[in-house]
Amino acid sequence: MLALIGIVATVWLAVTGRLGLYIHPRYFEFTVIMAVIGAVLVVAAFAFTPLEDEHEEHDEHDPDASALASGEHTHEHDADRGRPTRFGTLRAAIAAVIVAGAAIALLVLPPATLTSATATQRSINSASSTLDQNAPALVGGDTSQFSVKDWALLIRQNPDADYYADKAVDVVGFVTESPDDPDNVFYVARFAVTCCAVDAQPVGVPVYLPGWKEQYSADEWVAASGTFAANPGSSSAEQLLLMPEDLASTEQPDQPYVF
Amino acid sequence: MSRIPLPVHPAPPRASSRPRQALGLSLGIALLLLFVAIRLLAPEAVGDVLSNSVQDFFTLSISVVIESLPFVFLGILLSIGVQVWLPDGFLLRHLPRNAVIRRVTISMLGVLLPVCECGNVPLARGLILRGLTVGESLTFLLAAPILNPITIITTYQAFGWSDGILVSRILGGFLIANLIGWIYSRHPSPMSLLTPKFQASCAHAHDEVHATRTRRSVDMFAKETSAMLPALFVGSAIAGLIQVAVSRDLLVTLGQNPVLSVFALMALAFVIAICSNVDAFFILAFGSTFMPGAIVAFLVFGPMIDIKMLALMRTTFTAKTLVQLTLIVGLASAALGLGVNALA
Numbered sequence: 001m002l003a004l005i006g007i008v009a010t011v012w013l014a015v016t017g018r019l020g021l022y023i024h025p026r027y028f029e030f031t032v033i034m035a036v037i038g039a040v041l042v043v044a045a046f047a048f049t050p051l052e053d054e055h056e057e058h059d060e061h062d063p064d065a066s067a068l069a070s071g072e073h074t075h076e077h078d079a080d081r082g083r084p085t086r087f088g089t090l091r092a093a094i095a096a097v098i099v100a101g102a103a104i105a106l107l108v109l110p111p112a113t114l115t116s117a118t119a120t121q122r123s124i125n126s127a128s129s130t131l132d133q134n135a136p137a138l139v140g141g142d143t144s145q146f147s148v149k150d151w152a153l154l155i156r157q158n159p160d161a162d163y164y165a166d167k168a169v170d171v172v173g174f175v176t177e178s179p180d181d182p183d184n185v186f187y188v189a190r191f192a193v194t195c196c197a198v199d200a201q202p203v204g205v206p207v208y209l210p211g212w213k214e215q216y217s218a219d220e221w222v223a224a225s226g227t228f229a230a231n232p233g234s235s236s237a238e239q240l241l242l243m244p245e246d247l248a249s250t251e252q253p254d255q256p257y258v259f
Numbered sequence: 260m261s262r263i264p265l266p267v268h269p270a271p272p273r274a275s276s277r278p279r280q281a282l283g284l285s286l287g288i289a290l291l292l293l294f295v296a297i298r299l300l301a302p303e304a305v306g307d308v309l310s311n312s313v314q315d316f317f318t319l320s321i322s323v324v325i326e327s328l329p330f331v332f333l334g335i336l337l338s339i340g341v342q343v344w345l346p347d348g349f350l351l352r353h354l355p356r357n358a359v360i361r362r363v364t365i366s367m368l369g370v371l372l373p374v375c376e377c378g379n380v381p382l383a384r385g386l387i388l389r390g391l392t393v394g395e396s397l398t399f400l401l402a403a404p405i406l407n408p409i410t411i412i413t414t415y416q417a418f419g420w421s422d423g424i425l426v427s428r429i430l431g432g433f434l435i436a437n438l439i440g441w442i443y444s445r446h447p448s449p450m451s452l453l454t455p456k457f458q459a460s461c462a463h464a465h466d467e468v469h470a471t472r473t474r475r476s477v478d479m480f481a482k483e484t485s486a487m488l489p490a491l492f493v494g495s496a497i498a499g500l501i502q503v504a505v506s507r508d509l510l511v512t513l514g515q516n517p518v519l520s521v522f523a524l525m526a527l528a529f530v531i532a533i534c535s536n537v538d539a540f541f542i543l544a545f546g547s548t549f550m551p552g553a554i555v556a557f558l559v560f561g562p563m564i565d566i567k568m569l570a571l572m573r574t575t576f577t578a579k580t581l582v583q584l585t586l587i588v589g590l591a592s593a594a595l596g597l598g599v600n601a602l603a
Contacts, residue, residue, distance in 0.1 A: 001290070002488040006328045008294040013325070022322040027329070034329030037336070038484075039291065045481035046287030047280040048474055095489065102324075102492050105317050107294055108301045109309075112318050117311035121503070197322035198498060199417075199543040219311070 001099055003042045009106035010035045018111045020255045023196040113256040114191050116176035116218040119202035148173045148190050149258045152203040155228065159239040164228035169242055171205055172223045172250060175216050181236040184210040188224050188242075193257045200257065208234060208241040216249075223250045312503050320499030327491055327537035330409060335483045337409075339476045362398050362440040365391075366433055369403030369410075379403050380571040384457070387575075393449035398440030400572075401588070404535035404562035405432030414558065417539035422551035422603060424558070431559045431595045435588060442587065452580040454573075490567050494533035498541050501527075510548045520553035521596035525589065528561030535562030551603050556596030563588050 013019040014032045023031065146154070148171045155164075173188035189204030191197070207224055208231075216222060226244040234241065309317075355361050382403075383396045391399075404410065405428060418424045443449065450458055513523045524545070533541050542557050564585050572581055 001485075002492060003328075003484040004291055004294055006324060006488070008291065008298055009321075010325055010328065012295070012298050019325070022318070022325045027326065031325065031329045034332045038328075038332045038480075041477055041480040042484065043284065043287035043291060044477045046290075047284040048478060049279075049283075050478055050482070098489050098492055101496070103294070103297065105321055106324070107297045109317055110301070110303045111321075112314050114318055115311040115315055118315045118319075118502075196326035196540055198319045198326075198502065198541065199546065201547065 002102055003038055005099070005102050005106050007035045007039045007042070011039075013111060017254060020257065021111050021113055021197065024193055024259060027196075113252065114197060114200055116174060116189075118200065119174075119176040119187075119189055119191070119204075120179070122200075122202055147171060147258050148188055148205050149192050149203045151205045155205075155238075155240045161228065161230040161240060164240065167227060168225065169205070169227060170223070170225040172221065172253060173204055174252070174256075175212075175218055175220045175222055176202070176204065177213075177218060178206060178236050178238075181234045183213065184208060184234045185236045185238070185241065186212050186216070188222060191257045193259055197257075203258070206236060206238045206241050207244055207247075208232065209244055209247070216247075221250050221252045223248050316499045316503045318499075319502050320495045323495035323498050323537075323541055324492060326540050327495070327534060330413060330536040331484075331488070331491060331534055333409060333536075335480055339479050339483075343472050343475045343479065358444060359441075362395060362437050362444075365395050365399045365440070366402030366406055366436045368399055369405070369407035380568070380575065384575050387453075387457075392444065393452050394440045394443035394446070397443055397584070398436045401439055401563045402432060402436035405429065405559065406436075409536045410539075410562070413537055414539040417543040418546070418554075422554075423599065424551055424554055427551075427555040427595065427599050428558045431555065431592070432562070435559065435563070435591045435595075438591065439584065439587060452576055454575060454577055457575050491534060494541070497530070498533075510545070514545065514549035514553065517550060517552065517600040518597065520550045521556045521593055521600065524549060524553040524557040525560045525592060525596070528557045529565050533561070538562065550600050552596040552598065552600030555599045556592045559595060560589065560592035563592075 010019070010031060013022065014028065014035075019028055019031070146169070151169060151171060171188055173190045176187050176189050178185035178187060185206050185208055187202075187204035187206055189202050191200035192203050193200045205224070207226075208229075223246075224242065224244050225246045226242050228240045229243050231239055231241050355364055379400050383400045386399065387393065387396045411425070411429065414425050414428055420426075443452065446452065514520050524542070528538075538558065538561055542554055546554065569581055569585070576584075
C-alpha cells in the first residue's frame with residue numbers, strides 16, 4: 001500500500017515536471033523506471049494469496065482476507081507468533097496512521113519548494129562543502145550566465161570591490177532576510193542541492209536596499225540586476241553587497257534549485 | 260486429491276483460481292487508480308494553510324522518501340534474483356574452507372545480495388538453516404548492508420571521497436563484522452545463541468515452498484516492501500522533523516564536539532532505522548553540521564544495529580546475544596568515530 005502511494009506520487013511528480021523539487025535531475029530516469037517496475041510487481045502481488053513463509057507453522061488467515069491485506073500490514077509473521085492480540089491491534093493502528101500520513105503528505109499536499117524558513121535555519125552561504133565544489137572558472141569567466149550560487153562563491157573567493165566595478169549582475173532568487181542586518185539587507189537566494197532536497201543548502205547574493213521590507217516579503221521571487229560594491233556601512237558581515245539597479249517580482253522558476 | 264497435509268513439509272500454497280486472481284488484480288489496480296485520483300483531484304490551495312516550517316517539514320521528508328524508494332526497490336529486486344532464481348545451495352558450495360577466509364568471503368557476500376539490512380535477516384536465517392555457523396551468519400548480517408555496491412555507490416554520491424567517510428565506512432564495516440564473527444566462532448555452544456524455536460527449525464530440514472518462481476518473486480517483493488517501507492516513511496518523517504524543529508545552535512554545538520557528536524549520531528542511527536542503501540542521503544543533511552567521525556559512526560552503526568533490526572533479529576537470536584552484540588558493535592563504532600574525529 002505504501003509502495004503504491006510512493007509510486008503514484010513519484011510518477012505524478014515526474015509527469016508534471018516537478019520531480020526536480022525533491023531530487024537531483026541525475027536520478028530522474030532511474031527513479032521513474034524503478035517506480036514503474038515496483039508498480040507492476042506490487043499490483044501483481046494482489047493477484048496471489050501470500051505464500052506461507054517457510055518458517056511459519058500455519059497460515060492463520062482466511063485466504064481472501066490475506067489477498068486484500070497483502071502489503072497493508074507491517075506484520076513480520078515471525079514476530080507475531082506468541083504475542084497477545086492487543087499488540088496485533090496496536091500494530092494495525094500504527095500501520096493505518098502511517099499509511100494515512102503518507103497518503104496526505106504524498107498525494108494530497110501540493111508539491112512545494114523549500115521556503116526561507118529553511119534558509120534561515122541553515123544559515124545562508126555557510127556550507128563550505130557546497131561552495132567549494134566545482135567552482136567555475138570565475139575569474140575572467142563569462143559572468144552573464146552566473147547564478148546566485150556562482151556569484152556567492154565568487155564574492156567569497158575574491159572580495160576586492162574594484163574587480164566588480166564593470167561586471168553586471170543579473171540573478172533570480174527568493175527573498176530572505178539577512179541575519180545580521182535584517183532591515184537593510186536581504187539575500188536573493190536559492191537552494192543548492194546535492195542529492196535531494198533534504199541536503200539543500202541556501203546560497204545567495206546579498207542586496208543592499210534599506211527598508212526593503214516595505215516592498216518585498218520573504219519567499220517572494222525576484223529578479224535583481226546591478227553591480228557589487230563595498231559594504232557601505234551596514235552591519236551585515238558581507239564585504240560586498242549588490243547595489244540594485246533593477247528589482248522586480250517574478251514567478252518561481254520551474255526549477256528553483258541550483259545544482 | 261488428497262487433503263491430508265504431510266507431517267514434515269508445509270502444506271502447498273492454496274492454488275489461486277483464475278477468478279480469484281482476476282479479483283485480486285482488479286483490487287490492486289483499483290487501489291492504484293484510487294491513489295491517482297486522490298493525487299489529481301487534490302486542490303492546490305491545501306498547501307497555503309501550512310506555515311513555512313510545516314511546509315518544509317513535508318518537503319524534506321518527502322524528498323528523502325522519493326530519493327530512497329527506487330534504491331529500496333532495486334535492492335529487493337536483486338535479493339529476489341539471488342534467493343529465488345539462483346540454484347539452491349549455489350552460494351554455500353563455493354565457500355572456502357579456512358575459517359578466517361571464509362568469514363572474509365561471507366562479508367563480501369553483500370555484493371551479491373545488496374538489500375536493506377532488514378532483508379538480510381530472513382536471508383541469514385536461511386543460511387543458518389543451510390549449514391552456516393552462527394558466527395558466520397552474524398558476519399553476513401552485519402557486513403552485507405554496508406559492503407554492497409548500492410550502499411557504496413550512494414555513500415559515494417553523497418560524500419565523494421571527502422573526509423575519508425566512504426573509506427572509513429567500508430573498512431569499519433568490514434572489520435567490525437569479521438570481529439563479531441570471530442568472537443562468536445569461539446563460543447563453546449553457538450546454537451545456544453539462537454532462540455529455542457529457531458533451534459527447533461534447524462533440527463528439521465525444510466523443503467522449499469512449492470510455488471512457481473514468478474509467484475515467489477512477486478510475493479517476496481510485496482512482503483519486503485511491506486516490511487521496509489513503513490520504516491522508510493517513519494524515518495523520513497523523523498529526518499524532516501529534526502531538520503525543522505531542532506534549533507540550529509544545538510545541532511552545531513553537538514555536531515562540532517568531537518565526542519558528543521559521535522554519540523549523538525549513534526543514538527540517532529539507533530532510532531532512525533533507515534535503509535543502509537540510502538542512509539547516506541539522509542545523513543548528508545547533517546553533513547555540514549556534524550564532524551566526519553560522527554557521520555562515520557552513524558553510517559557504520561546504523562546498518563548493523565537499530566530498533567528495527569533488533570526486533571527482526573529477536574526472532575532468531577536470544578535477547579542476551581543481542582545485548583552483547585549491541586554493546587560490542589556500539590563500542591567498536593564509537594571507537595571508529597572518535598578515531599576519525601581525532602584524525603580530522
